[in-house]
Amino acid sequence: MTNPLDALGTTVAAAAALWSGEPIEGMAGGRLVALNEELARARRLLDGAHAQVAAEIQRQSRPELGPEGLAKIQGYRNPTALIAATNGTTAGEAARLVQVGEATAPRMLLSGECAPARHPHVAAALEKGEISTPASAAIISMLDKVAIRAGREAIAHAEQTLVAQAPGLTMDQLSKLILRAEAWLDPDGVLPREDELRADRSLRIREDRNGAVILTGTFDPEHAAPIKTAIEAIVTAQLRAAQEQPDDPDAVRRTIPQMQADALALLCSHALDCDHTDLPLGGATVIVRVSLDDLENGTGHATIDGLAAPVTVSTARRMAASGGIIPCVLGSQSEILDWGREKRLFTRAQRLALAERDDGCAMCGAPPGHTRAHHVTWWSRGGGTDLDEGLLVCDPCHHRIHDNGWEIRIAGKGVMATVWFIPPAYVDPDRTPRRGVRRRFDLAV
Structure with a gap:
């Protein structure tokens, strides 16, 4: 393996030629894109070189050396702590550098002979600055995980394929590719993974001190698919409707996360209001409580059963117009003046x-x-x-x-x-x- 700093120097020189001291503001688009590409390649080359250094620090700090290990001589309890401290990163990121370095560096056999890297295709791509260390770590982790069950030839073929396809992909896109490669290499491992994901599914609902209700969910693919599909369908249709009136000065401008939250609320409201559902809702109903004076004057506040934070009367009025919600109007002595009907609206x-x-x-x-x-x-x-x-x-x-x-x-x-x-x-x-x-x-x- 050649010295990666040689290629790094060439790349940095190319970037310097593109950005020769003038302000970045107003730089021509094509030149700006070329500069971005050179800087990205320089970063990949630098990370690749750093992975080799991290692996050697790990080797010179191996446990059998005891207090004579490099990390302990430098005052650190282990090599990842040394690397994390000097990089200003987390121990996890330091461990990833070590993992990539060890998997892509030439190996020294017990006989004293030098053997190729454990993952030569990843090593070659790193040396050329074609893939990043996060991408390398993701590929290496998956290949090592299924190596015994998949066999050497299949692993080598998958590594070559993944390395060839990785350039130009985001980490999210590469993760999808790696998941499919894992299923191909280890088809018998798909079911246990699904069982594990299914066992880990959860949805936690809590109300914070400000009255916001926070949902934190983890879903396996089977349960996630209908949730994701339904929410995306509603958001897509609403975006399409907004595109048809792009100049509407008083249109409500919402972010995608806001639209997704509204879509989830719409789906749940529809379920509560639906006459033809097999869902075991058991008459579940939202009850909004408000005093008659506040309702008529628009002052004060209302409460929603099950939630601690009060809401404005305008919110109560909107909710009172929705199906699956019962308004409870109270007099000055908290007596019930009107108990709305859940199915009071349109047939x-x-x-x-x-x-x-x-x-x-x-x-x-x-x-x-x-x-x-x-x-x-x-x-x-x-x-x-x-x-x-x-x-x-x-x-x-x-x-x-x-x-x-x-x-x-x-x-x-x-x-x-x-x-x-x-x-x-x-x-x-x-x-x-x-x-x-x-x-x-x-x-x-």
Whole structure:
């Protein structure tokens, strides 16, 4: 193996030629990309050289040397502590450097002869700066794990294939490739791994001091697939709907994690409100408690059974418009003045009629499956449950209507009626009504 610092010097010189002292701001795009590539290669070469040094530090600090080992002479309890301290990294990262160095350095046999590296293809790619040490460590770990069961020839072929495909891949992409290679090398190991993942599945739910509910989940592929697919389908449809109105000045801008959280909440709300489900929900219902004065005046707060943190009355009003949720309205002496019914809202036939009229979210156009039927006049203010008082809106638009001062008018009767949204004055000083999505694209004849 040649000295990797030779190649490193050449690469650093090439990077220096591309960036010869002028400011990085405004550098031409092609030159900037070339500089990035040279710097990335230099980093890979440097890490490869460092792996060799780490492996030699490990060798000169082996346990049988006792207090004469290099690490202990330098005042460290072991070689990984020495490497981590000098690098400013974790012990795990130092151990990974040692692992890669030991697997890619030439071996000294008991006979005194020098043998090739245990993983020669990884070693050659490292020497050329083609793959990083994290990628090398991931490949080496998997190959060593299945080496006995897979056999020498299969391991050598897999190593060559993985090293050839690794350049240009992110670590997440390479991890997928390594998992598939492992299944090919050790097909009998897939079932035990699945059993282990299934046994480790969990979902923890806790409420923090600020009232945020934190979900921490780990799922095996079987249980994760429907969760991931359903959430991604909802998010994808909502992103597509947003792309159709890119210039909407008052559209709700959410991050992907926020959209995924909303999608999970939507799926659970749908399950609670569904009449045709085999889920063992056992009548599970969300109960929101609020005083009559606070409900009418919009002051104070409400509480949700099962959660410690209070919520605003506006949140309680939104929740009261949703299926699977019972509002409990209390008087001044905490007596129950109104105990709402869980299935107080629109029937299945009415929802179908609303879907025919609104074609999904009447405000943004999200698909019908991502919407709920809501009252034009708030339920808490006596809104009726009929087509003239109902519309389909998704949760983000529901928030916008309730929180931002939008008004709704429905002109006409039945499925041919037109929904109008009247913006607040800060959005449009003239408060010009806007047609609902379904009628927005009707051809006037």
